[in-house]
Amino acid sequence: MDALIQLFDGFALAIAPMNLAFAAIGVLLGTAVGVLPGIGPALTVALLLPVTFKMDPGGSLIMFAGIYYGGMYGGSTTAILLNTPGEAASVVTALEGNKMARKGRGGPALATAAIGSFVAALIATAGLAFLAPILVKIAVKFGPWDYFGLMLIAFVTVSATFGSSPLRGLTSLAIGLWLGLIGIDQLTGQTRLAFGVPNLFDGIEVTTLAVGLFAIGEALFVASRHFYAPEKPIPISGSIWMTRKDWARSWKPWLRGAGIGFPIGALPAGGAEIPTFLSYTTERKLSKHPEEFGHGAIEGVAGPEAANNASAAGSLVPLLTLGLPTSATAAVMLAGFQQYNIQPGPLLFVQHADLVWALIASLFIANVMLLVLNLPLVGLWVQLLKIPLPWLYGGILVFATMGTIAANPSVVELLVLSAFGALGFIMRRYDYPIAPVVVGLILGPMADSQLRRALQMSLGDPMVLLQHPGSATMIVIATVALIAPFVFRGLARFRAEED
Amino acid sequence: MSFFSTRLAAAAVALFTAAAPVVAQDLELTIIAPAGAGGGWDAAARALQDTMVRTGNAKSVQVQNVPGAGGTVGLAQFVQNARGSDDQMLVGGITMVGAILTNKAPVSLSDVTPIARLTGDPLVVVVPANSPHQTLADLTAAIQSDVANTIWAGGSAGGADHILAALITQAAGADPSKVNYVAYSGGGEALAAMLGGQVTAGISGYGEWQGQIESGDLRALAISYPEPIEGIDAQPLKAQGVDVELVNWRGIFAGPEISDETKQAFSAAIENTVKSPEWQEVLTARGWTDYYAPADEFETFIASENERVGDVLRSIGLAE
Numbered sequence: 158m159d160a161l162i163q164l165f166d167g168f169a170l171a172i173a174p175m176n177l178a179f180a181a182i183g184v185l186l187g188t189a190v191g192v193l194p195g196i197g198p199a200l201t202v203a204l205l206l207p208v209t210f211k212m213d214p215g216g217s218l219i220m221f222a223g224i225y226y227g228g229m230y231g232g233s234t235t236a237i238l239l240n241t242p243g244e245a246a247s248v249v250t251a252l253e254g255n256k257m258a259r260k261g262r263g264g265p266a267l268a269t270a271a272i273g274s275f276v277a278a279l280i281a282t283a284g285l286a287f288l289a290p291i292l293v294k295i296a297v298k299f300g301p302w303d304y305f306g307l308m309l310i311a312f313v314t315v316s317a318t319f320g321s322s323p324l325r326g327l328t329s330l331a332i333g334l335w336l337g338l339i340g341i342d343q344l345t346g347q348t349r350l351a352f353g354v355p356n357l358f359d360g361i362e363v364t365t366l367a368v369g370l371f372a373i374g375e376a377l378f379v380a381s382r383h384f385y386a387p388e389k390p391i392p393i394s395g396s397i398w399m400t401r402k403d404w405a406r407s408w409k410p411w412l413r414g415a416g417i418g419f420p421i422g423a424l425p426a427g428g429a430e431i432p433t434f435l436s437y438t439t440e441r442k443l444s445k446h447p448e449e450f451g452h453g454a455i456e457g458v459a460g461p462e463a464a465n466n467a468s469a470a471g472s473l474v475p476l477l478t479l480g481l482p483t484s485a486t487a488a489v490m491l492a493g494f495q496q497y498n499i500q501p502g503p504l505l506f507v508q509h510a511d512l513v514w515a516l517i518a519s520l521f522i523a524n525v526m527l528l529v530l531n532l533p534l535v536g537l538w539v540q541l542l543k544i545p546l547p548w549l550y551g552g553i554l555v556f557a558t559m560g561t562i563a564a565n566p567s568v569v570e571l572l573v574l575s576a577f578g579a580l581g582f583i584m585r586r587y588d589y590p591i592a593p594v595v596v597g598l599i600l601g602p603m604a605d606s607q608l609r610r611a612l613q614m615s616l617g618d619p620m621v622l623l624q625h626p627g628s629a630t631m632i633v634i635a636t637v638a639l640i641a642p643f644v645f646r647g648l649a650r651f652r653a654e655e656d
Numbered sequence: 657m658s659f660f661s662t663r664l665a666a667a668a669v670a671l672f673t674a675a676a677p678v679v680a681q682d683l684e685l686t687i688i689a690p691a692g693a694g695g696g697w698d699a700a701a702r703a704l705q706d707t708m709v710r711t712g713n714a715k716s717v718q719v720q721n722v723p724g725a726g727g728t729v730g731l732a733q734f735v736q737n738a739r740g741s742d743d744q745m746l747v748g749g750i751t752m753v754g755a756i757l758t759n760k761a762p763v764s765l766s767d768v769t770p771i772a773r774l775t776g777d778p779l780v781v782v783v784p785a786n787s788p789h790q791t792l793a794d795l796t797a798a799i800q801s802d803v804a805n806t807i808w809a810g811g812s813a814g815g816a817d818h819i820l821a822a823l824i825t826q827a828a829g830a831d832p833s834k835v836n837y838v839a840y841s842g843g844g845e846a847l848a849a850m851l852g853g854q855v856t857a858g859i860s861g862y863g864e865w866q867g868q869i870e871s872g873d874l875r876a877l878a879i880s881y882p883e884p885i886e887g888i889d890a891q892p893l894k895a896q897g898v899d900v901e902l903v904n905w906r907g908i909f910a911g912p913e914i915s916d917e918t919k920q921a922f923s924a925a926i927e928n929t930v931k932s933p934e935w936q937e938v939l940t941a942r943g944w945t946d947y948y949a950p951a952d953e954f955e956t957f958i959a960s961e962n963e964r965v966g967d968v969l970r971s972i973g974l975a976e
Binding site for chain 1 (some may be wrong): 667697702720722723725726728729733739754758759761805807812813814836838839840841843845847848849851852854863867868870871910931941942943974
């Protein structure tokens with residue numbers, strides 16, 4: 158076990174007091190910026206790069222890794238308590254997490270998110286340590302046709318899962334797909350639906366949409382009802398810790414979430430969002446309490462949160478082994494490596510083995526630190542919900558707006574945010590699910606460019622999608638998932654008539 | 657170097673360039689990076705920020721990210737806000753020249769004041785390790801026999817990578833409007849397509865793929881620089897009979913209608929910064945190539961690039 162010995166050497170380096178201190182600083186900073194919508198880990202690491210220029214490479218890379226993991230944790234807190242996802246990967250967490258918090262079960266929701274993140278990150282970091290070289294060989298074989306197949310599965314499962322009726326879910330998804338068309342088309346460089354507004358050329362920012370729909374829409378909705386039936390602050394019902402039943406319902410989703418998140422995160426164009434969607438739909442399908450979904454099912458928090466953190470570790474696979482950044486944070490970390498004249502890539506594990514293993518070891522340490530930091534904070538966080546509602550939602554409005562402005566200081570962005578707030582309010586008022594809009598915005602442009610890339614490479618022959626075994630399999634799965642419910646329903650009716 | 661000796665050195669430099677009427681060390685600047693955190697312009701702005709302050713060529717520097725549309729959102733905002741300003745600068749480069757044309761932006765680089773060209777990185781033409789194309793001549797022969805089936809991967813549509821693919825296609829004697837170029841969001845994603853063997857050839861900044869070239873996963877056929885570069889085995893396109901050169905340059909600009917005094921102060925501060933040993937360290941660490949040119953030369957250069965890039969974009973149908 159060569160890797161195991163090197164990992165122990167890595168631990169020896171990572172537990173040096175200075176490196177531990179850097180990991181702690183990183184974890185604290187990461188949690189803080191994860192909580193704030195708009196200010197993500199990418200911007201934080203970018204701001205710190207010039208400061209760390211003269212520091213020891215090991216220490217600062219360990220700190221960056223702490224920020225990355227911390228940011229993934231922090232994003233779930235506001236999503237659960239305030240229905241304000243700090244980043245796109247926490248959107249799904251808000252769905253069930255906030256419903257749980259509304260029922261006074263914010264404590265268990267936060268706890269299952271924290272412990273699930275811990276478990277998943279542990280598994281995924283172990284995967285990173287031992288499977289990276291194998292995984293990366295498979296990952297680069299993933300062609301545009303395969304990505305398109307994966308997107309199809311995500312579309313079909315997602316649109317069938319969210320909302321009270323498929324038609325409402327599809328309507329929301331269509332809005333998201335339409336929003337996803339706005340901006341410069343990546344493949345041709347032509348502008349679509351931007352109406353000459355330069356700020357729209359790069360498309361709609363996912364966090365702006367998520368914050369607008371979730372946070373601002375929610376605040377407006379609560380305010381509109383406040384006149385007739387003032388809501389009281391939510392009392393905490395039961396223990397703020399997880400009960401035996403919560404544990405029993407959480408552990409499988411944690412493991413499944415890690416299993417979905419890590420490999421998809423390791424794909425060069427996988428990302429952190431798709432695994433959270435897939436995990437949510439999986440849990441909903443497998444749950445013994447499907448009726449609880451949409452009203453605060455703990456599996457719906459445990460799975461996606463685990464998937465989200467596992468994908469963060471997964472995205473370090475292409476970064477370390479190929480020098481290929483798959484998220485904004487990974488891109489900035491790549492710049493961090495380069496400023497020390499270290500080139501991540503196939504030679505990294507050979508040329509800077511000590512550094513890589515220290516980094517992986519410190520990911521384990523950062524993970525433990527996050528759990529120690531976050532579990533005691535659960536008690537403190539849930540107190541937030543005791544704030545009188547006008548104050549709480551006033552605060553959310555200020556918070557959400559400031560976060561958006563910090564990420565992109567422009568008037569247009571603010572107008573876009575307000576428009577999405579109004580849209581969120583209307584959709585809530587008429588009972589349309591909100592999550593599919595975000596799903597459409599994220600997946601639409603990806604599916605669009607991957608399909609067209611596939612066709613460009615096959616010189617326009619659509620059969621390319623069925624000629625590759627990977628994409629063919631996934632397209633069949635997606636088709637079956639789409640048609641099967643209708644067929645079964647039809648069969649059931651047929652039998653009923655026979656009787 | 658200690659803080660004091662840095663200041664002393666800077667003061668000495670300032671004495672030699674006594675022509676500058678505004679004392680450079682008093683500059684309190686905001687540098688706009690017209691891109692998000694993590695990209696090349698952001699890195700250039702932050703490297704400049706760090707080096708200017710460390711070498712004492714500015715008292716304080718802030719970097720502000722204004723992302724969007726190949727830098728044209730940042731440029732438009734800069735033209736509006738930095739008119740006559742003595743404390744704002746903007747980073748830009750060849751991608752912006754292309755983006756202004758393809759986006760039909762209402763502003764252009766002639767609306768701002770060029771201060772200096774800073775860096776110029778070579779682009780590299782690569783094929784996967786198991787590709788049948790051993791040399792550049794093999795690749796150009798493939799282009800001649802079947803343009804559409806020669807699939808290129810590289811950065812965003814209309815960017816430097818795309819332009820180079822079109823120029824090579826044209827030089828190989830094929831129709832540049834037929835070039836089959838698959839655009840990715842950056843060198844990273846395009847790299848995955850290269851390693852997966854899904855495309856014929858790829859173009860990116862040399863630094864981005866250096867690791868894979870050295871490890872033998874990618875075979876570098878040529879670089880786009882006019883002359884050979886020390887430490888890079890691949891030879892220039894020109895030396896291999898393909899009469900094309902393209903440099904991915906980055907530069908720094910000041911606002912429209914600034915005073916002569918401000919222009920001189922900015923120019924002196926940037927010149928002193930890029931001639932410092934600290935900047936050389938940054939260049940080595942980042943794998944950037946020095947391509948410094950002072951304001952006047954830079955202005956002429958932009959005009960010629962504008963024309964050349966415009967011709968290519970029109971030939972591939974991305975600009976009118």
